[in-house]
Amino acid sequence: MERRRSRPRIADVAREAGVSKTAVSFAFNSPERLSTETALRIREVAGALGYRPNPVARMLTQRQTMTLGVLTPQALAVIFSNPFFALFSEGVAHAAEDLGYELHFISPLHGSLALAVGRSTVDGVVAIGLSADHPEVEQIRGAGLPMVLVDSDDLPEHSSVVVDDEAGARAAAEHILSLGHRDLLVIAVERPASEGPADGSGVSGEPRRNGVTERRLRGYRAALLAAGGDLPDDRIVAGRSSIDGGSSAFQRAWAMGLRPTAVLAMSDAIAIGAMRAARDLGLRIPDDLSVVGFDDIDLAAHVDPPLTTVHQPIRQKGADAVRLLLAEVEQREAHRPEHIRLETRLIVRGSTAPVPAARLKVGSEFPGT
Amino acid sequence: MERRRSRPRIADVAREAGVSKTAVSFAFNSPERLSTETALRIREVAGALGYRPNPVARMLTQRQTMTLGVLTPQALAVIFSNPFFALFSEGVAHAAEDLGYELHFISPLHGSLALAVGRSTVDGVVAIGLSADHPEVEQIRGAGLPMVLVDSDDLPEHSSVVVDDEAGARAAAEHILSLGHRDLLVIAVERPASEGPADGSGVSGEPRRNGVTERRLRGYRAALLAAGGDLPDDRIVAGRSSIDGGSSAFQRAWAMGLRPTAVLAMSDAIAIGAMRAARDLGLRIPDDLSVVGFDDIDLAAHVDPPLTTVHQPIRQKGADAVRLLLAEVEQREAHRPEHIRLETRLIVRGSTAPVPAARLKVGSEFPGT
DNA sequence: TACTGTGACTAAACCGGTTCACTAAACCGG
DNA sequence: CCGGTTTAGTGAACCGGTTTAGTCACAGTA
Numbered sequence: 001m002e003r004r005r006s007r008p009r010i011a012d013v014a015r016e017a018g019v020s021k022t023a024v025s026f027a028f029n030s031p032e033r034l035s036t037e038t039a040l041r042i043r044e045v046a047g048a049l050g051y052r053p054n055p056v057a058r059m060l061t062q063r064q065t066m067t068l069g070v071l072t073p074q075a076l077a078v079i080f081s082n083p084f085f086a087l088f089s090e091g092v093a094h095a096a097e098d099l100g101y102e103l104h105f106i107s108p109l110h111g112s113l114a115l116a117v118g119r120s121t122v123d124g125v126v127a128i129g130l131s132a133d134h135p136e137v138e139q140i141r142g143a144g145l146p147m148v149l150v151d152s153d154d155l156p157e158h159s160s161v162v163v164d165d166e167a168g169a170r171a172a173a174e175h176i177l178s179l180g181h182r183d184l185l186v187i188a189v190e191r192p193a194s195e196g197p198a199d200g201s202g203v204s205g206e207p208r209r210n211g212v213t214e215r216r217l218r219g220y221r222a223a224l225l226a227a228g229g230d231l232p233d234d235r236i237v238a239g240r241s242s243i244d245g246g247s248s249a250f251q252r253a254w255a256m257g258l259r260p261t262a263v264l265a266m267s268d269a270i271a272i273g274a275m276r277a278a279r280d281l282g283l284r285i286p287d288d289l290s291v292v293g294f295d296d297i298d299l300a301a302h303v304d305p306p307l308t309t310v311h312q313p314i315r316q317k318g319a320d321a322v323r324l325l326l327a328e329v330e331q332r333e334a335h336r337p338e339h340i341r342l343e344t345r346l347i348v349r350g351s352t353a354p355v356p357a358a359r360l361k362v363g364s365e366f367p368g369t
Numbered sequence: 370m371e372r373r374r375s376r377p378r379i380a381d382v383a384r385e386a387g388v389s390k391t392a393v394s395f396a397f398n399s400p401e402r403l404s405t406e407t408a409l410r411i412r413e414v415a416g417a418l419g420y421r422p423n424p425v426a427r428m429l430t431q432r433q434t435m436t437l438g439v440l441t442p443q444a445l446a447v448i449f450s451n452p453f454f455a456l457f458s459e460g461v462a463h464a465a466e467d468l469g470y471e472l473h474f475i476s477p478l479h480g481s482l483a484l485a486v487g488r489s490t491v492d493g494v495v496a497i498g499l500s501a502d503h504p505e506v507e508q509i510r511g512a513g514l515p516m517v518l519v520d521s522d523d524l525p526e527h528s529s530v531v532v533d534d535e536a537g538a539r540a541a542a543e544h545i546l547s548l549g550h551r552d553l554l555v556i557a558v559e560r561p562a563s564e565g566p567a568d569g570s571g572v573s574g575e576p577r578r579n580g581v582t583e584r585r586l587r588g589y590r591a592a593l594l595a596a597g598g599d600l601p602d603d604r605i606v607a608g609r610s611s612i613d614g615g616s617s618a619f620q621r622a623w624a625m626g627l628r629p630t631a632v633l634a635m636s637d638a639i640a641i642g643a644m645r646a647a648r649d650l651g652l653r654i655p656d657d658l659s660v661v662g663f664d665d666i667d668l669a670a671h672v673d674p675p676l677t678t679v680h681q682p683i684r685q686k687g688a689d690a691v692r693l694l695l696a697e698v699e700q701r702e703a704h705r706p707e708h709i710r711l712e713t714r715l716i717v718r719g720s721t722a723p724v725p726a727a728r729l730k731v732g733s734e735f736p737g738t
Numbered sequence: 739t740a741c742t743g744t745g746a747c748t749a750a751a752c753c754g755g756t757t758c759a760c761t762a763a764a765c766c767g768g
Numbered sequence: 769c770c771g772g773t774t775t776a777g778t779g780a781a782c783c784g785g786t787t788t789a790g791t792c793a794c795a796g797t798a
Binding site: 006007050052053054055056057059060065066075076077079080081086087089090091093094096097100102103104105106107108109110116118119120121142143144243272276298299302303304 | 376419421422423424425426428429434435444445446448449450455456458459460462463465466469471472473474475476477478479485487488489490511512513612641645667668671672673
């Protein structure tokens with residue numbers, strides 16, 4: 001007696017139940033087309049055999065996978081250690097689950113995002129943090145795969161979700177200026193190595209050239225300009241968007257001789273790292289140094305002192321992206337791309353305070369002006 | 370002229386290039402079986418047509434998906450907000466990426482994990498935190514899908530990865546005891562609603578009955594027993610494994626009149642929440658209250674004071690699980706399940722200190738003994 | 739009795755690839 | 769020039785389902 005080691009197929013069930021493959025298929029998908037007894041009997045036989053319809057075969061005939069992709073230019077391992085991304089995924093996951101879709105994370109495979117995209121079996125993609133000129137954007141468009149861009153520059157052909165980064169950054173800078181600070185340090189998110197020039201030069205410490213960083217920088221600048229100051233390049237450093245990244249960026253700035261009274265950080269992780277580094281250097285927060293973050297991750301309210309930061313609706317960003325994507329996936333024809341811009345909001349907590357008296361310059365002028 | 374709206378198929382490329390489907394397939398998968406020029410020409414035609422082999426069809430014929438599933442009994446949204454899981458995923462993702470596999474997260478779909486498993490197209494699954502008697506374990510075995518269990522009780526048929534929870538918990542308790550503490554509070558991870566009894570009763574605050582909680586409880590007990598004490602049920606409370614969960618669990622204990630000098634928390638998130646709640650109640654840490662966590666997530670070293678905790682190699686757990694799973698996936702026959710047990714290590718930081726003098730009982734006896 | 743309709747079920751085509759078995763032509767040493 | 773091996777390529781079967789277009793038996797109607 002030969003032992004069948006592979007899973008039973010629809011044909012096995014059909015033979016065993018003495019019906020056609022079609023009948024078995026009907027028994028599962030449209031039982032009303034069969035007499036009640038037949039449908040029941042088929043399902044019984046199927047159960048006894050341990051039959052489970054092969055989902056890959058089903059995907060092939062239905063020409064849809066009921067799976068959505070989340071595309072990121074960074075490795076999964078990096079992604080998961082980023083609290084911002086965790087929140088975003090939460091939003092995406094929630095919406096996808098509600099609508100009955102599975103989720104598939106697409107990140108560079110063997111260093112190649114193109115390869116990963118080619119292999120992936122999804123009905124549509126949410127791309128996060130992918131600059132609009134990234135080559136994969138073109139690849140996905142070429143493949144005719146519906147896509148929603150999040151935190152990119154707007155592309156007319158694709159729906160998109162962004163937050164008003166510029167207004168948020170401006171609010172952060174205005175808050176700091178209103179407290180009398182004039183000597184600022186901006187810590188941006190550095191460009192990851194994978195996006196750097198091929199020769200590997202100038203990778204570390206260089207601000208990312210993508211939309212988010214640019215927009216936030218514009219916001220900071222706008223506030224400073226309105227107050228009669230400006231933001232010279234040597235007041236901008238960059239680091240990885242993590243606690244350690246913020247920590248070492250602040251140390252680097254300190255070593256370069258900078259002695260700011262306030263730090264504008266482009267992410268909460270960076271802000272928290274900067275606070276740690278500052279404290280290790282003997283500074284008290286907010287007495288000696290004010291720090292403002294960006295994002296308002298859950299941790300922000302839980303550090304000591306609680307972090308003043310720019311809140312952005314991260315979960316909602318994920319949920320909205322899925323909603324837009326499904327609108328396109330489910331009614332392919334006659335679909336017009338939609339562009340959503342969500343608002344930000346400054347949340348003042350304990351990490352900012354008036355500029356220390358000792359550092360107060362006469363008339364609160366900007367240094368050198 | 371009819372516009373072809375669907376993607377080109379292999380037959381289109383074959384026709385356009387004047388060759389057979391087989392040749393096109395060869396051009397991509399085994400070009401050495403074709404003359405160099407033919408292979409090149411076919412690829413050119415394919416490129417011009419924007420042809421991309423349909424990965425679903427490929428999966429069907431190859432009968433493998435090059436995708437691994439990560440199975441969790443909780444909703445994705447919950448998962449992503451859990452730093453422990455983020456670390457674990459990091460380990461899984463790293464290993465999977467190295468080996469050329471995609472990752473697919475499987476979590477309850479419309480509340481049904483069974484449905485999600487049925488739909489998923491994976492070559493094998495890593496199940497985390499699924500108790501061994503969970504019905505889905507049986508379902509997956511029935512489907513003949515390779516599976517590795519993480520943090521469950523060992524099942525002889527499946528490979529598994531666990532850490533030595535009992536020894537870790539014992540080390541934590543011994544540390545606390547050696548500092549003179551006798552009045553302890555244990556905060557366990559509560560059973561999630563989805564695992565509770567159907568009538569919804571007794572869900573909140575009840576410790577989870579899965580292997581991890583049990584093993585850690587045993588470890589705590591062993592240390593206490595060896596020191597001549599014990600761990601009555603009213604010294605154990607439970608909360609969600611999050612900062613807020615720990616916070617409210619501690620508040621609940623306090624409201625019940627408990628005034629411990631030390632807290633043994635079953636996760637760092639809970640420990641951090643307990644510290645916050647304690648501080649809000651006017652307690653100083655570690656002067657008035659010592660707190661020990663479990664896991665050693667990245668944040669543990671970054672809170673104030675830095676958290677004393679039991680380190681477990683979370684990333685490695687993920688990586689090892691993938692390694693074991695692939696051993697089974699890639700050579701289905703003649704495979705013997707393997708069981709890995711990783712070590713834990715107590716990391717003493719700033720959240721634990723000798724019992725406050727005011728609370729020191731004569732002879733350091735246990736209360737009531 | 740012939741005609742029409744309906745309920746229950748089926749054979750065959752199809753989804754889009756891969757692969758097995760085979761062939762025609764070129765090559766090759768003796 | 770012969771028999772055997774390589775090279776380059778092909779047609780058909782196959783993966784495991786769904787779906788289209790019937791077939792067949794039987795009941796109802798004129």
